[in-house]
Amino acid sequence: MKLCFDLSLYLVLDPDLCGGEQGMVATALAAVAGGVTIVQLRAPNWKKRQWVSAAQALKNALEPLNIPLIINDHIDVALxxxxxxxxxxxxxxxxxxxxxxxxxxxxxxLSTSNAAHIKAVPQGLVDYIGVGPVFATGTKLDASPVIGLEEFATLMQIKSLPAVAIGGIGLGRVAGLRAAGANGVAVVSAICGQNDPQQAAQALRKEMAAYDC
Structure with missing residues (x-):
């Protein structure tokens, strides 16, 4: 049976910003305490053994809290x-x-960045889409061109699945993205590498709650 999941505050872990495996686990736990609802492991420069070790440590830490762990790209690691x-x-x-x-x-x-991508998403197979980068980002060097808030809002009109905004998202941008139709926001540096990840997550949740009210 597939887990229920909440996309509203989606943390994408960066091993460089977090300080390696232990730092990612500590960041994830603090962020969840602050309101993060789902966590992804993304470490494009790591070898597979590092992926497996970090993924297992994160799974052990997050599972008791009922927080889903998503693995970026590496299906073998996820399995x-x-x-x-x-x-x-x-x-x-x-x-x-x-x-x-x-x-x-x-x-x-599934990551998407334009209308063609969204229209091509196979129905019944994909559970949610990531849409972006909405704003300029320095945490993904091979990111697609920035789409901007106006284009993001347009794409939200044609989506048929829950959508998470990603790319350059931090305080001051959450409410606008929610208003544009995002089911959630994915953040990296807004939490990873912050002095207090729990407080950083709480601030994002507060902005989200202000819009939801």
């Missing part, structure tokens, strides 16, 4: 540690094959 799901990009394994590998009970996310 090895029995993570809650996988997130793939446009240049990664296609969603049809990803779903075949992970089975029907895992969460599958």
């Amino acid at each position: 090895l540690v029995d993570a809650a799901g996988v997130h793939v990009g446009q240049q990664d394994i296609v969603p049809e094959m990803a779903r075949q590998l992970i089975g029907p009970n895992k969460i599958l996310g």
